[in-house]
Amino acid sequence: MSGPRNAWPTLVHEDLAPMVGYVNRVVQVAGKYTLDEPFEVGWGNVVLDVTPRGLRTPTFRRRGVTFTVHCRLLDGDVLIEADSGSRTVPLPTGSVATFYAAFRDAAAELGIHRPRSSLICEIPDCAPTFEADHVERSWDPGAARLMWEALNLAAGGLETWQAPFCGHRPRVGVMWGGFDLSATRHRVQPTEPPPGRPMFMQNAQLAAYVAVGFSFGDATSPSVGMYAYIWPQPDGLEGRSWGVDGAVWNADAGLVLLPWDTLGETADPHQAIVAFGDAVYDAAVELGGWPSGLIGPHVDGWYMSRTPPEVVRAQHHSA
Incomplete structure (x- = not known):
């Protein structure tokens, strides 16, 4: 579906739609935890970071446990990392309901409560909850x-x-x-x-x-x-x-x-x-x-990793 890693990837909606729908539901499971975070204007508190391997939640600090959830697109799994340990939930062929049950069990082993909401949102004509989504889905690496x-x-x-x-x-x-x-x-x-x-x-x-x-x-x-x-x-x-x-x-x-x-x-x-x-x-x-x-200027920064501190100071004082 794509050429060499350095080529511009070709994206066809119809080809990607099944996986986009699957991943959208999977990340909503972890995303529900963000709804308990302090509200940031424009829902800035809910966004998932694009990481070197997928999409990850912010760090959640709950009473008794601190954790993050990482949907690893390049590994085909969901990694829950907490101060109490870590658990990996694979994303093989199966339903969202099956994944959700496995996710809840893995989270509970780490002392993490299940998400307070299991509603699937913003997806047209979808099942109402994760537990009710029994459509069989295939993971496409x-x-x-x-x-x-x-x-x-x-x-x-x-x-x-x-x-x-x-x-x-x-x-x-x-x-x-x-x-x-x-x-x-x-x-x-x-x-x-x-x-x-x-x-x-x-x-x-x-x-x-x-x-x-x-x-x-x-x-x-x-x-x-x-x-x-x-x-x-x-x-x-x-x-x-x-x-x-x-x-x-x-x-x-x-x-x-x-x-x-x-x-x-x-x-x-x-x-x-x-x-x-x-x-x-x-x-x-x-x-x-x-x-x-x-709007400030578009600048490249000081490149502190390879610029001697005395040069940076001189540039700063001359600016």
Whole structure:
């Protein structure tokens, strides 16, 4: 399904959809623990880190046990690490219900309570709970690696884009409900969420923000690639340039879209992600009244690992 490791991976929604659906359900099991963490604006407390082998929760500090849960896409398992020990739950062919039962047993051996909620959320036409999802699923190592490669490439660009922002910006990570990789910049400006939306969406829209991310697509919108939007959405987004040839405004979806294949055709996809995010933020400044002063310069840092301290001091004093 993909070429050499250094080639731009080819991602086809229809090929990846079964594994995306499987992994989305698996990471929701561990993700439920994040709902007990202190709420961070825009649900920044729930994101999963993209690691060298998969997706990992933050560290949870509960009374009597400290732990983290790592869905290792490249290993086909879920690793629970705690101060009381570690347990590995494999992800072979089976159902989500079977995995959930094994996960609960492994967590209990480490003194970790099961997640307080077993509801499956944000997945259309799904079983209501993990216990009720008895669909037999197969683990596809090739698709799992492709998913990790895409998330890893996108995360690198988004982290570079986020670095100079001086306002509130949760760490770049996967929102385990909708299963998209997200980078958000927030502004201290209270907003009114539209009525009738689920509570998690209302809580996300309590203040203005700019979101740039990556999605594997879904049944209604199967395009794989980068997306972006501004909340609240300002007028005048039609006809703008979005920093990368081929990035377009989709009025029906309310999103700026940069297809994955188009991104791979650029001379430097990493820098193209940064340019895409910068163009979206420029639109927020020009059309939405966002402050331009929250952006510092894009710099490479001091390279302290190979720069003598006296050189750094001299550079600092001359700046």
